[in-house]
Amino acid sequence: MSEHITIADMPLTLIDPQERERCIESALHSGKPFHIVTVNPEFLVEARSNREFADILRRADLATVDGAGIIFVAKLLGYHARLSQRFPGVALTESILEHAESHGESVGVIMRHDSITTDDVLRQTFRLRYPRLSFTIFREPISPSQLYATKPDILLVALGSPVQELWIQHHRKHLPSLKLAVGVGGTFEFISGTIKRAPVLLRAIGLEWVW
Numbered sequence: 001m002s003e004h005i006t007i008a009d010m011p012l013t014l015i016d017p018q019e020r021e022r023c024i025e026s027a028l029h030s031g032k033p034f035h036i037v038t039v040n041p042e043f044l045v046e047a048r049s050n051r052e053f054a055d056i057l058r059r060a061d062l063a064t065v066d067g068a069g070i071i072f073v074a075k076l077l078g079y080h081a082r083l084s085q086r087f088p089g090v091a092l093t094e095s096i097l098e099h100a101e102s103h104g105e106s107v108g109v110i111m112r113h114d115s116i117t118t119d120d121v122l123r124q125t126f127r128l129r130y131p132r133l134s135f136t137i138f139r140e141p142i143s144p145s146q147l148y149a150t151k152p153d154i155l156l157v158a159l160g161s162p163v164q165e166l167w168i169q170h171h172r173k174h175l176p177s178l179k180l181a182v183g184v185g186g187t188f189e190f191i192s193g194t195i196k197r198a199p200v201l202l203r204a205i206g207l208e209w210v211w
Contacts, residue, residue, distance in 0.1 A: 005079045007070055008044045010054075012063050014074075014085035023087075024099050024180075027062065028153070033178040035060045035168055038089045038185075040067035046162055053162040056169045064092065093156060093187045096180070097126075100154055101133040105179070108152030109137045109188070110167075112159055117194045125192040144174040151177035156184050 002023075003014040015023055027034040037043070037060040047054035057063060064087035065071060074081035100107050109122070119137050126133055136150045140159060147155070155178055157164040164183030172181050188194075 003079070003081070003085070005074050005077075005081065007073055007077070008047070010039065010044060010047065010057055010063065012039055012065055012070070014079075014081055015064060015087045017084055020087060020091075020095050021099070023062070024095055028099070028103075028105065028179045030061070030179075032061075033172040033175065034062070034180045035172065036062045036064065036092065036180070036182045037165060038064050038066035038087065038092060038182070039070065040065075040088075041069040042067075043161060044070075050162060053165060056162075056165050064088075089182075089184050089187045090190050092182065093184050093191065096154060096156070096182065097130050097133060101130040104134070105153040106134040106136075106151070107154045107156060108147055108150060109135060110142055110155070110157045110159060110164075111137060111139050111188065113140050115139075115158065115188070117188050117192045121192050121194065122188055125188075129191075144171050147171075147175055148177075153177060153179045155181040156187075157181065158184050158186070158188055160185055 002016065002019055005012050005014060027036060037057055039057060043057065047057055066086060066088040068083060068086070071081045071083055071086060097107065099105070111117070122137055126135055136152065138146060155168070157168055159167060161183060164185070168181045168183060172178055
């Protein structure tokens with residue numbers, strides 16, 4: 001079951017693990033370019049001094065919690081929040097890719113020009129983990145016309161925050177094929193193994209950040 005909370009004037013949604021697939025399914029069938037943001041404490045700090053970014057977060061179709069710190073604050077404010085109700089960027093991205101592979105949805109990936117994960121490494125990762133996935137990888141700078149030509153159903157933007165959220169907000173309306181857009185930060189560094197993730201135990205108790 002999902003729960004809606006407000007932290008630092010930001011509306012957020014806590015999502016139980018069993019609700020994740022339904023959440024993605026609903027987003028893809030919303031009839032519009034659905035925008036998901038994964039909010040961590042750094043987002044909230046940036047939003048205090050960046051009004052445009054704050055407005056984008058508030059207007060997002062879904063704002064999930066990515067960060068144990070937000071869960072702890074929610075508990076202090078009286079919410080019945082649990083660490084398991086986080087839906088962080090890596091988990092969200094993996095769920096989206098699995099769904100796209102099984103349902104035949106195409107994925108566009110936008111990477112930073114200086115990302116340490118090369119296109120070849122990311123292609124190899126996708127082909128190994130999601131062999132039936134239809135995907136295209138782009139590097140910034142990128143124009144909407146390039147994306148328009150490939151007609152992605154899903155767009156995963158790995159430009160770092162707040163750049164990726166601003167990019168999605170400014171360009172998604174120009175992509176008529178788009179069903180879902182998510183800013184995923186450094187997620188592909190972890191998925192590809194370029195950067196090693198924290199052990200499962202640390203992730204489970206909300207201490208991945210110390211790794």
